[in-house]
Amino acid sequence: MTARTPLMAGNWKMNLNHLEAIAHVQKITFALTEKDYAAVEVAVLAPFTDLRTVQTVVEGDKLPIKYGAQDISAHDSGAYTGEVSGPMLAKLRCAFTAVGHSERRQYHGESDELCNAKVKAAFKHGITPILCVGEGLDVRKAGNQVAHTLAQVDGGLKDVPAEQAETIVIAYEPVWAIGTGEVATPEDAQEVCGAIRGRLAELYSQELADKVRIQYGGSVKSSNVAAIMAQPDVDGALIGGAALDPEEFVKIVRFRD
Numbered sequence: 703m704t705a706r707t708p709l710m711a712g713n714w715k716m717n718l719n720h721l722e723a724i725a726h727v728q729k730i731t732f733a734l735t736e737k738d739y740a741a742v743e744v745a746v747l748a749p750f751t752d753l754r755t756v757q758t759v760v761e762g763d764k765l766p767i768k769y770g771a772q773d774i775s776a777h778d779s780g781a782y783t784g785e786v787s788g789p790m791l792a793k794l795r796c797a798f799t800a801v802g803h804s805e806r807r808q809y810h811g812e813s814d815e816l817c818n819a820k821v822k823a824a825f826k827h828g829i830t831p832i833l834c835v836g837e838g839l840d841v842r843k844a845g846n847q848v849a850h851t852l853a854q855v856d857g858g859l860k861d862v863p864a865e866q867a868e869t870i871v872i873a874y875e876p877v878w879a880i881g882t883g884e885v886a887t888p889e890d891a892q893e894v895c896g897a898i899r900g901r902l903a904e905l906y907s908q909e910l911a912d913k914v915r916i917q918y919g920g921s922v923k924s925s926n927v928a929a930i931m932a933q934p935d936v937d938g939a940l941i942g943g944a945a946l947d948p949e950e951f952v953k954i955v956r957f958r959d
């Protein structure tokens with residue numbers, strides 16, 4: 703089995719203006735050490751208006767954190783008012799973009815087809831998509847969380863070639879656990895993350911499935927991250943609320959300590 707470097711990514715959502723972003727990223731980068739970077743990959747997903755600032759703060763750092771966007775347009779350019787394209791994000795050297803976060807699916811009606819187009823747009827421009835999947839409370843109560851989530855994985859990866867798929871990051875984020883303080887048990891996280899890896903093996907190969915990083919997201923904090931990260935198919939966390947506190951975020955990054 704391939705060793706997977708855990709990816710701890712802070713999703714700032716619609717928080718932190720560009721001045722606040724400077725202070726925030728400086729606090730994180732001052733705190734993190736070579737030992738931290740050796741064990742974990744660290745990223746922040748910032749609002750579009752912060753990306754240039756974050757780039758300026760981290761570039762030139764010997765051990766820079768990675769950064770990326772929270773969304774990407776499916777289109778490269780043109781009459782798509784309000785959207786931000788892959789070429790624009792690539793120009794800012796974004797390493798990642800979230801795709802299909804549950805808040806995009808829920809409030810902006812993003813379908814699996816659109817998420818699939820966004821995954822392809824990200825890869826086209828050398829940006830790693832973090833494809834977010836996960837069930838709502840009704841689906842969980844009906845016991846259909848695995849089937850529901852795997853259908854989103856299938857949809858997001860439709861016609862994505864293996865050489866791209868092997869670098870994707872998939873974030874399993876049960877919607878009922880996002881921003882609610884309601885964290886899935888480590889076993890809940892493992893059940894679905896393990897099933898996602900199984901589906902990747904079916905869609906591509908076991909070798910590919912073993913390379914893909916699968917994150918858990920949903921009310922992750924320094925107090926619960928270690929138990930979640932101890933699960934064999936959990937390779938990192940997507941962290942919302944707790945990522946807004948730099949000290950807490952650094953504690954999460956140091957989940958092994």
Ligand code: PEP
Pocket residue numbers: 713715875879880881882883919920921922940941942943944
């Ligand atoms: C998220 O925004 O992806 C998330 C998991 O949020 P929170 O950690 O606040 O639940």
